[in-house]
Amino acid sequence: MARPSVSLFLALACAATPLMTSGVALAQAATPPAAQAGQTADQRLKALYDAEWIWRQAEYGRGGEDGAGRSLPSVTPQTYAKRLAYWETVLKELDKLPLTQLSHEEKINYDVFRTFIEAEVNQIRFKTYETPFNSDSFFWTGMNPRTPFRTAAEYRDYISLMRDIPRYFDENTVNMKAGLKRGWTVPYVSTIGREKTMEPYTKADMSNPFYEAFAQMPDSVPADQQAALKAEAQAVIRDVVAPAYTKLHSFFTKEYQPKANRNIAAYSLPDGKAFYKARMKEFITLDLTPEEVYETGLKEVARIRADMEKTMKESGFKGSFPEFLVFMRTDPQFYAKTPRELLSYSSYVAKKADGQLKDFFKVLPRYRHSILPVPDAVAPIYTSGRGGLDSCLMNTYDLPSRPLYNLAALTLHECTPGHSYQAAAALEAPPRPEFRRTTYFSGYGEGWGLYVEWLGTKMGIYETPYEEFGRQTFEMWRAARLVIDTGMHTKGWSRQQAIDYLTENTALAPLDIKNEVDRYIAWPAQALAYKLGELKMREMRGLAEKELGADFDQRTFHDTILNMGGVPLTTFESEMKAYIAAEKVRIAAQKKAQPAAQ
Structure with missing residues (x-):
């Protein structure tokens, strides 16, 4: 039930980005900036989402410059409570914005930013971190890369991340135990066989998938450093990674699975009706029952x-x-x-x-x-x-x-x-x-x-x-x-x-x-x-074909969809209607100019 993209995957993405590391900078970022006198609506919004982005990088990445060491995000209830407080403050600041004064592009940014923040707030309020995996996405996978790294610094970061796995697994285990106590679990049927995805990582030798990146080290890493990095990786896999996976596997099979919910309905969860409604809004971004x-x-x-x-x-x-x-x-x-x-x-x-x-x-x-x-x-x-x-x-x-x-x-x-x-x-x-x-x-x-x-x-x-x-x-x-x-x-x-x-x-x-x-x-x-997303896109294409007739150009229609980037479907619809209106004006002007050119 958890959405892994906002936690682990964001942390790994941020691991390649230099973060603010000074205590002063982080303290300043811990609270959304208050409105400043003389700021335009656009400037105020930009200050909010820029500050939130810097805070989020530090919150989930927690690393310094390349080679300085990387770690996995904190997933304790206390950390989530702090994140909730931050994002709730952001929503209060967004409530104060005069939306009619936003420029067109910043109104899109507002829609995207607010929808994202609301989803994060709901996730924490429902404590979805107590179910940190689903049937095919897991907090214990995705940490080893598909392709080798390029530099020795990146390999050192990778080893640092591996050293942090026991702490990260322990925090997730505490959350899963809390979920068990209140009847908030991944349904039992969706846990069956998922323990097998842990088993390759319990191997304490070079067959462990975490070692694959070291077995294929590029020539850009000096030979003498390769040997040292490989030796360190083997030790960390043997002494840190494999035992952490073995411990998690034991908890999962002996404690979590036997006690997981047999009822598969979201409505059966605590406050299940409200939870399902919130998930619908998050995923389809439309007001439907x-x-x-x-x-x-x-x-x-x-x-x-x-x-x-x-x-x-x-x-x-x-x-x-x-x-x-x-x-x-x-x-x-x-x-x-x-x-x-x-x-x-x-x-x-x-x-x-x-x-x-x-x-x-x-x-x-x-x-x-x-x-x-x-x-x-x-x-x-x-x-x-x-x-x-x-x-x-x-x-x-x-x-x-x-x-x-x-x-x-x-x-x-x-x-x-x-x-x-x-x-x-x-x-x-x-x-x-x-x-x-x-x-x-x-x-x-x-x-x-x-x-x-x-x-x-x-x-x-x-x-x-x-x-x-x-x-x-x-x-x-x-x-x-x-x-x-x-x-x-x-x-x-x-x-x-x-x-x-x-x-x-x-x-x-x-x-x-x-x-x-x-x-x-x-x-x-x-x-x-x-x-529902496809139906909305087909609906907008049908409208464009009807309104523009023979002048409809599917190339610009498709470019418009991709160029706007990820947006809520409500925003998508308004933007595509604006595209159709602009195309009608452009085509009319073009046709009006043609006789004059002749």
């Missing part, structure tokens, strides 16, 4: 089911829809025989998309990503794929559960022009405050991912009825989430009921279905963002 989301899901499921049945007939299949699902799940032609075959298939789709980008975007980012397999340590319980700036991960575990007909849509969503492309575009987006670069809204980000799956129909990506059915399966999957998530957390649906619903309506593999349902159980409301 669970019932409204549920009904939207039912309508979308019915619409997509009709599309799927049409595609089934176009494929030439003569049987029933359930029989077609069995055929898709079991016919050997749809499954890779080796991990490389699956990765090659995904790479082909990504390169095919590359060739179409010029017709769908005016501005193409320079940064490129790789396509890599999901690490073995987490692959059994990991999602099918996940895109990031440097790499797009594809899951090659249990190939009979990885149908190739889904891979085209998955690659578009996670890689290009989905999340990896989105991250690359952010590097070249218009300048904006630092806090905007790390703020992520699921409705915007995941809505874009699902939107580009649909965009693949216009890019010529889907080459067979089976790939189109795979795309429709993914769309159905996201629509079904609206029904399943609200069903399980607010209507008393069982886990098996959710599994059956996905099984009956999609061609997803059984392993994917179980992993996904467990994810929805452990991460309430997050899965709602995909379909």
Whole structure:
């Protein structure tokens, strides 16, 4: 149920940033700045978010210059209480701002900043830090890098971070015990098998994943320093890291799992209705009720089911829809025989998309990503794929559960022009405050991912009825989430009921279905963002096509979406309507000038 991106991942990101380390500077940053006489609304807002960003870096990074040592963030209740006090003060200061006096760009910054702060405040008020993991994101993973470091200083920082793992694990353990006492836990079913993700790290030798970065040290690190760093790393892994993971594994399996909640509903948690409402607002950034989301899901499921049945007939299949699902799940032609075959298939789709980008975007980012397999340590319980700036991960575990007909849509969503492309575009987006670069809204980000799956129909990506059915399966999957998530957390649906619903309506593999349902159980409301975000983007595209007619240019439409960066969906809608209005003015002026030019 926790959102790991704001704690550990931010700390690791900040580890590469020089932080304020003087006691005076940190003391000054511990309280949001008060308004100063003569400040404009823009200046006042900027002072608030700049100060908060500096405070947040120090709060989560807690390091100095490169090589001075890094540590993991504090996660004690006392630390969270201080963070809550700081962010509540920020909200009070934001309440005082005259919003009508903000410039257009600063109004967007205000929307993003306030929405982020409100989400952080709610997380602490509900004590979500007492459940610091979910079904596929864990506080004990993600600390070892995917690629080697470049300098000896970075390796020393890495060793310093490893030395801090016992303290970090102990603090999380205390929080989890507190959650157990008040009935606030990750549901038992979503903990099953998750202990296996710890086991590779319990090894006290060079097979421990933490050592991989040392086994592949680059030539930029002097040979004599390499030897010393490797020796120190081996000692720290043996004496510090492995024992910490062994201790955590014992607590998890012997104490936490046996006492974890058997009830899967968010409504069953302390103040569960308010908690689920807050999570909905955080992830979808729209004012919708669970019932409204549920009904939207039912309508979308019915619409997509009709599309799927049409595609089934176009494929030439003569049987029933359930029989077609069995055929898709079991016919050997749809499954890779080796991990490389699956990765090659995904790479082909990504390169095919590359060739179409010029017709769908005016501005193409320079940064490129790789396509890599999901690490073995987490692959059994990991999602099918996940895109990031440097790499797009594809899951090659249990190939009979990885149908190739889904891979085209998955690659578009996670890689290009989905999340990896989105991250690359952010590097070249218009300048904006630092806090905007790390703020992520699921409705915007995941809505874009699902939107580009649909965009693949216009890019010529889907080459067979089976790939189109795979795309429709993914769309159905996201629509079904609206029904399943609200069903399980607010209507008393069982886990098996959710599994059956996905099984009956999609061609997803059984392993994917179980992993996904467990994810929805452990991460309430997050899965709602995909379909609701996509629906909002499709709605805005439809409006643009209607208002602009033949003058609609999807390239500038898409550039506008990516250039605005992550924003709440309410802000997204107002910005896209402003884009449409500006385009109408521009086109009218252009047409008026044409006769004069002739």
